[in-house]
Amino acid sequence: MAVQWIKRILLLAALAVMAGGFTWLMWPQPIQVDVAKAILGRMQLTVDEEGISRIREVYTVSAPVAGKVARSPREVGDHVVAGVTPVAAIRSADPTMLDARTRLELQAAIEAAKADVEFASAAALQAEKELRFADAELGRTRYLVGKKVMALNALEKRQLEADGARQRLESAKAQLDVRLHNLEMAQARLLEPASPGNAKPPDDCCISLTSPVNGIILRIPVENEQVIQAGTPLVEIGNPFDTEISVDLLSTDAIQVKPGASAVISGWGGTDDLKARVKRVEPAAFTKISALGIEEQRVKAILEITDPPAKWTGLGHEYRVFVHIAIWQSENALQIPLSALFRWEGNWAVFRVEGGLAKLTRITAGQINSSHVQVLSGLNAGETVIVHPSDLIADGVQIELRAAGKM
Numbered sequence: 001m002a003v004q005w006i007k008r009i010l011l012l013a014a015l016a017v018m019a020g021g022f023t024w025l026m027w028p029q030p031i032q033v034d035v036a037k038a039i040l041g042r043m044q045l046t047v048d049e050e051g052i053s054r055i056r057e058v059y060t061v062s063a064p065v066a067g068k069v070a071r072s073p074r075e076v077g078d079h080v081v082a083g084v085t086p087v088a089a090i091r092s093a094d095p096t097m098l099d100a101r102t103r104l105e106l107q108a109a110i111e112a113a114k115a116d117v118e119f120a121s122a123a124a125l126q127a128e129k130e131l132r133f134a135d136a137e138l139g140r141t142r143y144l145v146g147k148k149v150m151a152l153n154a155l156e157k158r159q160l161e162a163d164g165a166r167q168r169l170e171s172a173k174a175q176l177d178v179r180l181h182n183l184e185m186a187q188a189r190l191l192e193p194a195s196p197g198n199a200k201p202p203d204d205c206c207i208s209l210t211s212p213v214n215g216i217i218l219r220i221p222v223e224n225e226q227v228i229q230a231g232t233p234l235v236e237i238g239n240p241f242d243t244e245i246s247v248d249l250l251s252t253d254a255i256q257v258k259p260g261a262s263a264v265i266s267g268w269g270g271t272d273d274l275k276a277r278v279k280r281v282e283p284a285a286f287t288k289i290s291a292l293g294i295e296e297q298r299v300k301a302i303l304e305i306t307d308p309p310a311k312w313t314g315l316g317h318e319y320r321v322f323v324h325i326a327i328w329q330s331e332n333a334l335q336i337p338l339s340a341l342f343r344w345e346g347n348w349a350v351f352r353v354e355g356g357l358a359k360l361t362r363i364t365a366g367q368i369n370s371s372h373v374q375v376l377s378g379l380n381a382g383e384t385v386i387v388h389p390s391d392l393i394a395d396g397v398q399i400e401l402r403a404a405g406k407m
Contacts, residue, residue, distance in 0.1 A: 030400040031393060033386045035353055036337045038379045043333035045369045046264075046324040047257060051247030051303075053268070053319045055238035059212050061087055063232045067206070068093045071225045072235070076218065080211035080237060087217070088209040088234045093227050098190070106190045113183035120179040124172035127165065134158070134165035215239040218317050243315060245276060245303040247323045251285045254299035256327040263303055267322035274312055276303040278325060301325070328367055335372040340385040341365065348373075351393055353384040360395035361385075 063069065070089040074080070080087060098106070141158040144150040219236040222228065245265060249257060257278060265274035279302045288298045303323065305312060315321075340350045344360065352361040363378030379385070386393060393399070 030356070030398040031358075031390075032402040033353075033358075033393065033399045034388060034402055035384045036340060036387050038334055038336045038375060038381055038383050038385065040332050040334055040381045042331050043329065043335050043367065043369070043372060043374060044326050045328040045367050046326050047249060047253045048322070048324050048370075049247050049249055049253070051245050051321050051323045053243050053315050053317065053321055054246050055218065055240065055317045056242045056244050057213075058218065058236055058238045058317075059215075060233050061209055061212065061235040061237065063088075063090060063228050063230055063234055064207065064209075065090065066093065066228065066230045067091055069222055069226060069228050069232075069234060072220050072223050074217050074220070074235070076220055078217050080213075080215060080217060082213050083210055085211045086208050087211050087237070090207045090209070090228075092206055103190070106186065110183065110186040110190065113179065113186045116179040117176070117183055120172065120176040124169065124176045127169040127172040131162070131165040131169045134162040138162045209234070211235075211237055213237060213239065238317060240316070241309045243305065243312075243317070244279065245305065245321060245323060247301050247303065247325075248288060248298040249281075249301050251297040251299050254281055254285075254301065257281055257301060257325050258327075261326055263323055263325040265303075265305065265321050265323060268312070268315055268319060270312060270314060272311070274315075275306045276323075277306050278302075279304045330367075330374070333366075334375045334379065334381055336375055336379065336385050337387050338368065338371055338373050339387045340389070341368075341373050342389065350379070351386040351389050351395075352379065353386060353399065356398055356400070358386060358389075358393050358395065358397045358399050 067090045070091065072088065074085070074087055078085075138155075138158040138161070141150060141155050145152055145155045215237050216239075217235060218238050221233045221236070228234075259278050259280055261278040263276040263278060265276050268274065282300045282302075285297045285299045288296050290296050303325075336350065341348055341363075343349070344362070347362050348365045349360060349362050351358040353359070361378055364376040366374030366376045368374070386399070
């Protein structure tokens with residue numbers, strides 16, 4: 001009899017243990033979550049965009065005349081002094097090659113010019129003889145008038161004839177000079193690059209160009225010797241300590257950016273971010289095609305770096321940077337991580353942690369940036385909210401911190 005009772009007791013105990021285990025397995029387990037606290041602190045809303053650095057004033061030294069530019073005496077990065085450092089040298093270009101027809105035409109022109117010279121030379125010789133004769137007649141007439149053998153009007157006539165002969169000689173000499181110059185021009189047109197008369201001395205440089213400003217050489221478009229036209233860019237020079245930032249903003253963002261707004265320059269290659277200030281926002285937009293092929297209206301904004309140049313000495317011309325322009329900021333904003341925020345019945349809401357339970361809480365959101373949201377109402381500083389809430393989280397669900405255990 002006692003044995004039977006013992007068996008019954010053991011059976012009941014086993015059933016109780018099984019019932020307890022089943023109840024424990026079926027009891028809802030706390031859901032592990034990550035949390036964050038609502039804090040009061042500095043919050044900033046920025047417009048983030050990629051930009052480039054650029055030297056504010058880039059001076060381009062161009063060829064003032066056509067000719068042959070010598071190989072550049074400078075290299076990119078060289079320091080130059082205004083009015084002292086030569087940056088380019090230009091000499092006259094070699095004449096072009098002549099075809100057979102043009103050569104024959106120019107040779108004929110030379111022969112014609114030689115004939116003109118001979119004709120003018122003969123005319124000058126004849127005028128010189130006439131002048132000598134007129135002077136001799138004038139002297140003889142002056143002698144006879146002095147002897148009162150001839151009348152005074154005869155002397156005046158001889159004087160007039162001598163003056164006319166002298167003028168004709170001067171005119172003939174001038175005509176001879178013209179014909180000689182025409183001959184030289186015709187002979188010059190016949191010169192070719194291989195002609196002996198076209199050889200230039202090594203120092204035959206007609207123009208030496210010096211730097212217009214103090215700075216460094218940024219670019220040398222024409223490095224090697226070649227023939228150039230007037231206006232060809234030869235050297236670009238700028239002052240590396242006069243650098244600004246240019247950024248193309250979406251027109252919707254540009255409306256919110258005001259001159260004088262603070263900014264931060266990151267991703268420029270240095271160890272620390274740089275401080276900057278918006279200098280101006282241009283009033284006209286332009287169309288730019290995005291990487292996805294979408295037409296966008298962009299507005300150019302210019303920023304000046306406010307940090308001392310010693311902090312950004314490595315920042316060169318047209319380097320890529322990332323710009324963060326502040327369009328709103330508060331030094332004492334109540335804020336929570338953006339990952340805690342979600343939409344619920346048309347309102348913003350979060351799960352607040354209270355007594356180990358998740359409490360659905362509606363809030364009024366203010367400014368929202370890439371990481372935090374400003375809370376205008378619904379939460380107090382120091383309260384805890386769940387970040388990245390999963391679909392398992394609901395109002396009243398028991399939770400525990402993922403690292404700290406049960407709450």
